[in-house]
Amino acid sequence: xxxxxxxxxxxxFCLKYQKLIFYFFVSLLVLGLWEGLxxxxxxxxxxxxxxxxxxxxxxxxxxxxxxxVIGILSIFSFIFKIKNFLIICKSLAPSGLVFNLIALVTxxxxxxxxxxxxxxxxxxxxxxxxxxxxxxxxLVSFSLFKKSKNLNKISSIIAILGLINIPIIKFSVEWWSxxxxxxxxxxxxxxxxxxxxxLPLLIMTASFALFSLLIxxxxxxxxxxxLRNKRLDRL
Amino acid sequence: xxxxxxxLRFIFIFALILITILTSYLVLNNLxxxxxxxxxxxxxxxxxxxxxxxxxxxxxxxxxxxKIDSNNINFVITDFSNEIIVSFSGSVPxxxxxxxxxxxxxxxxxxxxxxxxxxxAKHDENYMPPEVKEALEGK
Numbered sequence: 250x251x252x253x254x255x256x257x258x259x260x261x262f263c264l265k266y267q268k269l270i271f272y273f274f275v276s277l278l279v280l281g282l283w284e285g286l287x288x289x290x291x292x293x294x295x296x297x298x299x300x301x302x303x304x305x306x307x308x309x310x311x312x313x314x315x316x317x318v319i320g321i322l323s324i325f326s327f328i329f330k331i332k333n334f335l336i337i338c339k340s341l342a343p344s345g346l347v348f349n350l351i352a353l354v355t356x357x358x359x360x361x362x363x364x365x366x367x368x369x370x371x372x373x374x375x376x377x378x379x380x381x382x383x384x385x386x387x388l389v390s391f392s393l394f395k396k397s398k399n400l401n402k403i404s405s406i407i408a409i410l411g412l413i414n415i416p417i418i419k420f421s422v423e424w425w426s427x428x429x430x431x432x433x434x435x436x437x438x439x440x441x442x443x444x445x446x447x448l449p450l451l452i453m454t455a456s457f458a459l460f461s462l463l464i465x466x467x468x469x470x471x472x473x474x475x476l477r478n479k480r481l482d483r484l
Numbered sequence: 485x486x487x488x489x490x491x492l493r494f495i496f497i498f499a500l501i502l503i504t505i506l507t508s509y510l511v512l513n514n515l516x517x518x519x520x521x522x523x524x525x526x527x528x529x530x531x532x533x534x535x536x537x538x539x540x541x542x543x544x545x546x547x548x549x550x551k552i553d554s555n556n557i558n559f560v561i562t563d564f565s566n567e568i569i570v571s572f573s574g575s576v577p578x579x580x581x582x583x584x585x586x587x588x589x590x591x592x593x594x595x596x597x598x599x600x601x602x603x604x605a606k607h608d609e610n611y612m613p614p615e616v617k618e619a620l621e622g623k
Contacts, residue, residue, distance in 0.1 A: 290613030290614070290615070291613065291614065292611055292612070292613070293612055293613065293614040293616070293617040294579060294584075294607070295579070295607070299611060302611070324497055327493060327497055328490060328493045328494050328497060329490060362577075362578065363577070363578075363579055363605065363607050364577060364579075364604045364605055364606070364607070365576070365577030365579075365580075365602075365603065365604050365605055366602075366604055369521065369604070370521070371521035372519050372520075372521065406500070409497065409500060409501065409504075410500075410504055412501075413501070413504045413505055413508055417508065417512075425516075425519050425520045425521070426520050426521055426522055426523075426524070426542060427521050428521050428522075428587055428604060428606055430606070430607050430608055430609045431609045432609065433609040433610070433611055441609045441610045441611065442609075442610075442611040442612070443611060443612040443613060443616055445613060446611050446612070446613075
């Protein structure tokens with residue numbers, strides 16, 4: 250009955266090492282905050298307010314990354330009806346939603362002293378808000394269609410539709426003139442952020458990624474227990 | 485290899501993704517003037533008519549162009565091919581400086597004169613400590 254759980258040995262491996270991941274997360278967070286708030290220098294124009302970036306950018310990256318994973322897994326889950334993928338997606342979504350909200354809020358806090366406004370309806374910010382709405386609708390669909398046979402179909406389609414938004418967010422700052430500045434960290438060309446500021450950014454990203462992994466494992470575990478209690482092999 | 489239903493679902497998802505990409509492309513392309521947050525001085529210059537609608541102009545603050553009198557700030561926004569004079573009364577954000585990005589919100593008087601009621605500073609993607617900036621300028 251639970252044959253579809255046995256295939257993911259990796260997840261059980263992670264569940265086993267949850268504590269270890271937690272210690273890793275805390276030490277990376279402390280290191281990242283120390284690097285970001287104390288060691289790293291001020292920015293030459295923004296001064297200390299640039300430090301919001303060490304929370305804002307990793308949160309945005311993680312929320313984009315999580316939604317991409319949800320979207321891609323949803324495609325497989327829709328076509329091949331892999332229930333395990335649906336549970337993985339459901340467990341991933343909450344931390345993505347929270348990081349999306351953190352990115353929006355910290356961006357707003359940064360925007361006031363830098364741009365002179367809390368909010369602007371430019372392409373980057375609006376598309377990020379749309380991602381937040383997709384996260385929200387995606388999560389709500391699980392409680393709305395809890396008893397429906399079509400839960401997998403409905404939630405997967407929401408995630409797949411939301412997937413189109415990801416490249417729009419990524420390239421919004423290049424395609425249109427926006428208030429939001431273009432990316433500083435680039436894969437193909439030279440990054441326009443000094444190494445002393447890039448280091449805490451990357452450490453914080455790693456620690457946020459571990460945090461979402463941790464939350465994901467807890468959620469996933471809970472979902473498995475729920476299924477076992479129901480003695481059902483469908484959601 | 486796979487059942488008929490799996491193939492059907494595959495085709496459905498493929499079509500769904502295709503249609504969504506197409507629709508979002510068409511919608512965003514048609515709404516381009518709304519998606520764009522601000523117009524450059526060149527785009528202002530190319531406008532066919534001047535309306536009374538609120539709009540935003542963005543670009544660089546031209547060097548040595550900021551003039552402050554009793555209750556007005558006048559400056560020039562440039563995109564290095566066209567320029568527009570902006571008049572504004574009120575407080576400007578801290579990052580508002582010459583040779584830095586700026587977005588002005590307000591009304592167009594004519595193609596060369598813009599009355600702003602809000603000024604936003606546009607930050608660029610460069611992050612570096614002050615010492616590095618000094619070293620770069622020293623070169």
